[in-house]
Amino acid sequence: MTKEELIQPENIVSRKPRLLNDETMHYCPGCSHGMVHKLVAEVIEEMGIEGDTIGICPVGCAVFAYRYIDIDWIEAAHGRAPAIASALNRMWPQHLVFTYQGDGDLACIGTAETIHALNRGENFTVIFINNAIYGMTGGQMAPTTLLGMKTSTCPYGRQPDLHGYPLQITQIAASLQGTCYVTRQAVHNVAAIHRAKKALRKAFENSLKRRGTSFVEIVSTCNAGWKMSPEKANEWMEENLFKTYPLGDLKDIEE
Amino acid sequence: MNQANMEEEIMLMKGNEAVAHAAIRCGCDGFFGYPITPQSEILETLSIEKPWETTGMVVLQAESELASINMVYGGGASGKRVMTSSSSPGVALMQEGITYMAGAEIPGLIVNVQRGGPGLGTIQPSQSDYNQATRGGGNGDYNTIVLAPATVQEMADFVDLAFTLAFQYRTPVMMLSDGAIGQMMEKVKLPAPKPRLTREQIEERYPWAASGRRGGQNPRVLTSLDLDPAVMEQHNLHLQRKYAEIEAKEVRFEELMCEDADIVIVAFGSAARICRKAMEDARQRGIRVGMLRPITLWPFPTQEIQRLSETCQRFLCVEINAGQMLYDIRQAVNGKRPVDFYGRCGGMMPTPEEVLTCLTNIKD
Numbered sequence: 314m315t316k317e318e319l320i321q322p323e324n325i326v327s328r329k330p331r332l333l334n335d336e337t338m339h340y341c342p343g344c345s346h347g348m349v350h351k352l353v354a355e356v357i358e359e360m361g362i363e364g365d366t367i368g369i370c371p372v373g374c375a376v377f378a379y380r381y382i383d384i385d386w387i388e389a390a391h392g393r394a395p396a397i398a399s400a401l402n403r404m405w406p407q408h409l410v411f412t413y414q415g416d417g418d419l420a421c422i423g424t425a426e427t428i429h430a431l432n433r434g435e436n437f438t439v440i441f442i443n444n445a446i447y448g449m450t451g452g453q454m455a456p457t458t459l460l461g462m463k464t465s466t467c468p469y470g471r472q473p474d475l476h477g478y479p480l481q482i483t484q485i486a487a488s489l490q491g492t493c494y495v496t497r498q499a500v501h502n503v504a505a506i507h508r509a510k511k512a513l514r515k516a517f518e519n520s521l522k523r524r525g526t527s528f529v530e531i532v533s534t535c536n537a538g539w540k541m542s543p544e545k546a547n548e549w550m551e552e553n554l555f556k557t558y559p560l561g562d563l564k565d566i567e568e
Numbered sequence: 569m570n571q572a573n574m575e576e577e578i579m580l581m582k583g584n585e586a587v588a589h590a591a592i593r594c595g596c597d598g599f600f601g602y603p604i605t606p607q608s609e610i611l612e613t614l615s616i617e618k619p620w621e622t623t624g625m626v627v628l629q630a631e632s633e634l635a636s637i638n639m640v641y642g643g644g645a646s647g648k649r650v651m652t653s654s655s656s657p658g659v660a661l662m663q664e665g666i667t668y669m670a671g672a673e674i675p676g677l678i679v680n681v682q683r684g685g686p687g688l689g690t691i692q693p694s695q696s697d698y699n700q701a702t703r704g705g706g707n708g709d710y711n712t713i714v715l716a717p718a719t720v721q722e723m724a725d726f727v728d729l730a731f732t733l734a735f736q737y738r739t740p741v742m743m744l745s746d747g748a749i750g751q752m753m754e755k756v757k758l759p760a761p762k763p764r765l766t767r768e769q770i771e772e773r774y775p776w777a778a779s780g781r782r783g784g785q786n787p788r789v790l791t792s793l794d795l796d797p798a799v800m801e802q803h804n805l806h807l808q809r810k811y812a813e814i815e816a817k818e819v820r821f822e823e824l825m826c827e828d829a830d831i832v833i834v835a836f837g838s839a840a841r842i843c844r845k846a847m848e849d850a851r852q853r854g855i856r857v858g859m860l861r862p863i864t865l866w867p868f869p870t871q872e873i874q875r876l877s878e879t880c881q882r883f884l885c886v887e888i889n890a891g892q893m894l895y896d897i898r899q900a901v902n903g904k905r906p907v908d909f910y911g912r913c914g915g916m917m918p919t920p921e922e923v924l925t926c927l928t929n930i931k932d
């Protein structure tokens with residue numbers, strides 16, 4: 314069978330969402346950002362809300378998210394996405410507003426903005442990509458770096474006496490009265506991808522229903538920063554990251 | 569206050585309160601701020617007035633000035649008239665957001681009711697943020713339009729003017745006031761209210777704004793980033809052309825008795841009020857003094873100062889700082905005439921008597 318014969322509508326098992334454009338992504342092969350982008354585009358498309366959606370990009374590897382998903386975007390300064398989203402959510406109360414942030418952006422330089430937006434119960438969704446490292450700047454220690462994990466600024470491994478402990482920002486998020494839904498997901502296999510997509514949909518629906526802040530952490534790989542093959546990075550994530558950051562819902566006010 | 573039956577009104581109030589009332593009346597969509605003396609009455613007045621129940625204007629006490637300015641960045645990026653206010657230490661913290669606004673060409677209003685510095689300084693009036701305000705203040709090559717009110721009336725009037733300029737040029741605008749004008753009470757005429765823009769109006773007037781691409785427009789992206797230096801240089805040149813246009817069209821100043829003046833005082837804001845009294849006293853003593861009051865500090869009335877240097881003998885720059893605008897005047901005068909300086913700093917104000925002594929000494 315030739316390629317042309319194979320590419321027929323009846324043979325399609327998975328298709329790229331329309332909102333995900335044809336721009337070549339700058340993400341490294343094996344990085345979780347690409348998959349999460351696809352899910353975000355799919356959910357917005359399925360909900361039919363692209364005309365009333367504004368996304369906020371972080372400073373970090375996802376700084377160029379605006380190149381790939383065809384919605385309106387505002388590029389934030391490092392860590393300030395939740396403040397921007399707070400204003401937008403109040404300016405456009407009927408819109409879906411979401412931030413898309415890495416661990417350094419959300420849980421280090423922007424911790425104050427994150428906690429206060431969540432505590433006010435701002436009606437937007439936070440998508441939190443936790444890869445336990447600073448990807449964009451070349452693999453430095455993040456607030457979520459595991460104890461013992463090596464990065465370029467803790468080359469002998471993270472030590473509590475020198476660097477403190479992995480920050481459990483998602484637990485903090487769950488403890489705040491303003492959040493309505495706090496969940497931790499991953500996209501390392503098909504089942505996980507399905508669950509992550511459901512979580513995103515639930516979060517977006519909560520935001521549109523103005524229930525408070527929804528917080529979706531995606532425990533993610535950074536195989537380039539971790540210096541591992543994509544396959545090995547997935548294994549390492551399951552063995553190590555999931556222990557400190559176990560998957561599942563931390564809070565769901567519906568339940 | 570019911571918007572429907574609000575008309576033009578004359579009231580007695582503080583400069584800070586006037587900013588709040590003017591914001592509600594000029595169709596402002598949102599205020600985001602953090603308390604700091606001597607400007608807290610702006611947020612307090614808005615909180616008392618509850619405009620969210622009348623015009624729908626959002627009022628939010630943010631967790632910091634960093635958050636406030638980024639809220640302004642977000643609101644402005646979506647085509648809304650949004651503002652913040654603070655005083656010097658808070659405005660220092662806002663510089664990150666202001667440079668991002670300049671880079672991404674996002675309109676918005678920042679009110680700085682200055683106090684003495686450096687550091688935590690004092691809570692008394694000062695003009696020592698002149699350099700920061702007129703040179704951009706944050707990283708990168710940019711300018712913000714800077715309006716310097718000298719009266720409570722101007723604090724009110726400049727709110728709408730600032731928004732008009734901010735949207736016309738897609739740039740942040742700063743109102744550089746100080747603790748004296750912010751705190752003093754004067755008669756002020758508040759304008760009849762203007763309605764806030766609807767989504768349709770915003771989308772029609774500001775097609776660049778991120779409001780959701782409901783109409784099927786191309787996705788809008790508000791960003792100050794481009795990793796390609798050649799592209800970034802083009803963007804910088806575009807900004808520079810815009811700044812040149814602002815410099816050509818938006819210079820504002822007030823001139824008093826300059827026609828026959830031997831000495832021209834150059835002073836803005838509170839200092840100009842003090843100098844006006846000194847000028848009148850000097851005239852009574854037969855010293856021919858005039859005054860130029862820059863209203864826009866950037867763009868600066870360079871050409872007007874050049875013109876005056878043809879007719880006057882010398883200039884006296886009076887500021888409530890250690891001498892900052894002084895260098896803009898000297899640059900304009902370009903050595904043609906002497907430029908003297910008198911200033912007080914750290915929260916102390918010059919008195920008309922001190923300025924008069926200066927004028928008398930110069931004259932002799």
Ligand SMILES: Cc1ncc(C[n+]2csc(CCOP(=O)(O)OP(=O)(O)O)c2C)c(N)n1
Nearest residue numbers: 372373374391415416417418446447448449
């Ligand atoms: C104010 C400021 N400080 C530092 C930086 C440099 N910087 C860019 S991205 C980044 C870290 C990003 O890490 P993270 O948020 O974990 O996202 P990732 O790249 O891993 O997706 C840093 C420190 C910056 N751009 N701005």
